[in-house]
Amino acid sequence: MAVRIGLAFNLKPEAPANPAGAEPSSPTSPDESSARALRDDLPQPDLYAEWDEPATIDAVERALGTVGQVYRLEADESFPARLALIRPDFVFNIAEGLYGPNREGHVPAICEFLGIPYHASDPLTLGLSLDKRRAKEVLAYRGVPTAPFVLARSPGDARKVDLPFPLFVKPCFEGSGKGVSVKSLCRNRSQLVRQVSKLLATYAEPVLIETYLPGLEFTVAVLGNGAEARCLPIVGMRFDTLPAGAPPIYGYEAKWLWDSPSHPLEIFDCPAHIPEALAGQVRAVALAAYHALECRDWCRVDIRCDAANRPMVVELNPLPGILPDPRDNSCFPKAARAAGMGYDDLIRTVADIAWRRISGRSLLAEVA
Ligand SMILES: Nc1ncnc2c1ncn2[C@@H]1O[C@H](COP(=O)(O)OP(=O)(O)O)[C@@H](O)[C@H]1O
Ligand SMILES: [Mg+2]
Structure with a gap:
């Protein structure tokens, strides 16, 4: 019988209708990403920046559908009741949550409360990683x-x-x-x-x-658990692609204003063109951070070099962004493609890693 997978997500709400006379935009248009990210009608224009687009949720659902029976579970107020009713074999969690510094842990905590296994990191790791100071305290204690x-x-x-x-x-x-x-x-x-x-x-x-870390910047996608955790090809940041005069920072402007599918910022260099010795150090730091925070199944680790060219951990993303369109700048899928893994393969592989951790069985073998 097919494994029953609950897909937990937060859907980015659409902005209110355009002013009279304006062309309504297609809900699936990729160029909407920046419009959806910046909402002038909200007290905080970037309130929903972390939430997912319909296209991402559909793509994850499609990929998971090749290895199990998928139940969409929007992580809204009715989520706990629907999860309790459906009781999937496990939850594939991409929900970012909304309220407070523990928001990313809400879905996994509800799963734990109901005794339902879930993919990716637990509430403690998600809470620690979202709190950049506490993550750094753990890293420093562990010598990362x-x-x-x-x-x-x-x-x-x-x-x-x-x-x-x-x-x-x-x-x-x-x-x-x-x-x-x-x-x-x-x-x-x-x-x-x-x-x-x-x-x-x-x-x-x-x-x-x-x-301030003035050196080269990288982001490293990590997959797997324990001794099997491995890095996908390193993504390097090419700050020379930012508008002239912009400081070398991959922040809000670079992520949401200066980059769109119609005018992509060619900021990612993957695999990063760096000497193997530095690449080895970057991978070692990424894996050390992954294990220090006890991440599970997957995580993306942001790393930047200090003035002496030593790689330092900037932050961990145990709920990594996974935009499906190859024209979108999304590091995890990009690193997977550089490793010869398409989008569906990436999602299936992560689901398989999670299911092996949870049940000891291979999801891919079960559908073979
Ligand atoms: N200490 C730092 N020194 C230099 N640049 C930094 C530092 N911290 C963050 N940045 C820059 O800001 C970007 C975003 O910071 P980050 O902590 O990763 O936030 P986010 O969670 O929004 O990705 C980084 O990718 C990097 O370019
Ligand atoms: Mg970051």
């Missing part, structure tokens, strides 16, 4: 390199920071470029205090202040 940092809860904290400039600031509990902009790079105290104050007011959460 990461930039020096302090936390600011008030503009006064920013006035007292004694780390050397330049510094980099970002909200502590966000993802998908939220709150990371060209203004995150602060070269002096007045820039620092201004930007920290702005982020505190916008996101109502602590702000992480870190040493």
Whole structure:
């Protein structure tokens, strides 16, 4: 009998209808991504930036449908009741959640409450990774390199920071470029205090202040568990593709404003053209971070080199972005393609890794 897979997701809501006379856009148009990411009608324009497009959810559903029977489970208020009713064999979880720093752990926690297994990391790992400061504390304790940092809860904290400039600031509990902009790079105290104050007011959460890492940047897709965890080809960032004069930062502007399928930013270099010795160090740091945070099944690790060219962990993404269209800039699928794995293969492989961890059986073998 087919394995019953619940697909948990959060669907990015559409913006309200266009003003009278404006052409309605097609709901599947890929160029909508930036319009959907920035919503002027919301108190926080990037509130839903982390949520998924219909095309992504459909693509994951299609791929999972080749290895099991899929039940779509939107992670809204009715999710716990529907999950309890359907009781799938396991949940494939791409839901980002909405409220608070534990939002990414809500779906896995509900699964645990109901005794239903799920794919990917547990609520503790998801909560730790979303809290960039706590993730860095665990990394530092485990000897995984990461930039020096302090936390600011008030503009006064920013006035007292004694780390050397330049510094980099970002909200502590966000993802998908939220709150990371060209203004995150602060070269002096007045820039620092201004930007920290702005982020505190916008996101109502602590702000992480870190040493600015000026070197090469990479992101590494990791697949598997325990000794079988492995890195897909490294993605390098080509900052020379950013608009002239823009600082080398892969933040909100680069993710959502300067990149669209019709005008793609050719920012990713995969496999990264770097010496093998550096590639080896980057992979080792990525795997060390993956194991330190006890990630499961998959995760994408962001890494950037310091002034001495040493790779440092910037953050972990245990719910990685997985846009299906190859024209979209989406690192995990891109790294998979560089390893000869198409989108469906990637999703099937991740589901198989999860199902082997959960049941000891191969999902791929069960449908063969
Ligand atoms: N300490 C830092 N030094 C230099 N650049 C940084 C630093 N932290 C973040 N960045 C830049 O900002 C980008 C986004 O930061 P990140 O923490 O990965 O946030 P997000 O969760 O939005 O991806 C990184 O990809 C990198 O380009
Ligand atoms: Mg990142």
